[in-house]
Every structure is written in C-alpha cells, then in structure tokens.
Amino acid sequence: NAGVTQTPKFQVLKTGQSMTLQCAQDMNHNSMYWYRQDPGMGLRLIYYSASEGTTDKGEVPNGYNVSRLNKREFSLRLESAAPSQTSVYFCASSEAQNKRFGPGTRLTVT
Amino acid sequence: AQSVTQPDIHITVSEGASLELRCNYSYGATPYLFWYVQSPGQGLQLLLKYFSGDTLVQGIKGFEAEFKRSQSSFNLRKPSVHWSDAAEYFCAVGARGGSNYKLTFGKGTLLTVNP
Numbered sequence: 001n002a003g004v005t006q007t008p009k010f011q012v013l014k015t016g017q018s019m020t021l022q023c024a025q026d027m028n029h030n031s032m033y034w035y036r037q038d039p040g041m042g043l044r045l046i047y048y049s050a051s052e053g054t055t056d057k058g059e060v061p062n063g064y065n066v067s068r069l070n071k072r073e074f075s076l077r078l079e080s081a082a083p084s085q086t087s088v089y090f091c092a093s094s095e096a097q098n099k100r101f102g103p104g105t106r107l108t109v110t
Numbered sequence: 111a112q113s114v115t116q117p118d119i120h121i122t123v124s125e126g127a128s129l130e131l132r133c134n135y136s137y138g139a140t141p142y143l144f145w146y147v148q149s150p151g152q153g154l155q156l157l158l159k160y161f162s163g164d165t166l167v168q169g170i171k172g173f174e175a176e177f178k179r180s181q182s183s184f185n186l187r188k189p190s191v192h193w194s195d196a197a198e199y200f201c202a203v204g205a206r207g208g209s210n211y212k213l214t215f216g217k218g219t220l221l222t223v224n225p
Contacts, residue, residue: 042200042215058212090153099213101154
C-alpha cells in the first residue's frame with residue numbers, strides 16, 4: 001500500500017507557465033482533496049472531490065483547476081502560474097473518518 | 111463557518127519536560143477534531159482524532175488530547191517530550207458529513223526541544 005502519492009516532488013516554473021500536479025491513492029477512498037501550505041497560514045483547501053465525477057471549490061480556488069480522472073487520481077492544474085502560487089501542495093484522500101495526506105509537492109514560481 | 115486558533119506560534123521545551131499545545135475551535139455543532147504532526151520536509155501524519163464518546167483521546171507516540179466542549183478546546187498533551195517530537199503541530203476541525211469532510215486547519219505550533 002503506497003497510500004497517497006504525488007508527482008513531482010519539486011518544481012520550478014516561470015510566471016505564466018502551466019503545469020499539472022498529479023495525485024493518486026490506492027486505498028479505494030471516495031473523497032480526494034488539494035491543499036496548499038504557506039508559512040504561518042496552515043493548510044488551506046483549494047478544491048475537493050467528494051466522489052468520482054464531482055469536484056467543488058474550497059477556500060482558495062482562484063488560479064487552479066482540477067480533474068478527478070477516476071477514483072484513484074485527482075490532478076491540480078495551474079494554467080498560468082503566478083509567484084503567489086509558490087507554495088507546498090498536499091493531496092489527501094479520505095473514506096469515512098480516515099484521511100491520509102501525500103508527501104507534498106514544493107512549487108516555486110519565479 | 112468553522113475556524114481553529116492555535117495561540118502559540120512557537121514553543122520551546124526541554125527534553126523530558128511535559129508539553130501542552132493549545133487549540134481552540136469555532137463550530138456550530140459537535141465537531142470532528144484532529145491533531146496532525148509535520149516533520150521538516152514531510153507530509154502530515156495523524157496523531158489522534160476525536161469524533162464522539164470519551165473526551166480524553168489517546169494517540170500515537172504517547173500523545174493525548176482532551177475535548178472540552180465548554181471551553182471549545184482540544185489541547186494536545188504529552189507527559190515527557192523526546193527530542194524526536196520536534197516538529198510542527200496542526201490542530202484541525204472537520205464538519206460532519208460522512209466521507210466528505212473538509213478540514214479547517216490552525217496555523218500551526220512549531221515545537222523546539224532543547225537537550
């Protein structure tokens with residue numbers, strides 16, 4: 001059981017470039033989430049997917065899009081990266097009361 | 111809307127000393143409550159959680175937390191801190207709703223352990 005995996009681990013982008021962060025889970029969880037973590041801010045929810053085929057905005061969705069590709073995979077896309085999106089991004093999945101986090105992707109936008 | 115306050119940004123304790131990290135929450139009903147730990151460069155690991163029942167919850171690594179409804183608090187405690195406990199600790203509150211629960215996190219408390 002790998003749990004929640006994220007790729008890439010690190011990424012540097014120039015302003016205006018696009019990229020997709022990948023997340024996969026092998027626990028057969030229905031719900032998946034994307035958070036960002038910034039110093040002194042804790043974790044903030046970007047988007048979530050309650051079940052396959054549904055996605056909803058979280059607290060800070062602007063500048064992001066998501067795709068729930070199938071039950072296992074939930075990707076986060078930055079269409080035109082901005083320096084304000086420099087952050088550490090965590091994917092998570094949950095089923096009932098069991099929530100697991102991935103190891104994170106550290107993204108720098110210059 | 112739910113919210114979490116961790117009043118202490120940074121706490122320093124000596125190895126072997128006792129520890130209490132504070133967490134206050136705001137939520138309209140009985141919440142789900144969590145404590146997570148994050149070591150440098152790592153993801154979040156669940157220490158313990160409260161859903162219902164006994165208000166004193168035991169977790170991993172010798173941690174415990176007590177839910178006090180009257181004070182809207184869920185403080186994390188450990189009787190004797192080890193150097194390996196140095197990390198950042200996050201309290202979180204979740205709305206009830208089956209598997210679809212969204213967590214609201216506090217801003218974290220950084221724990222430094224002196225030898």
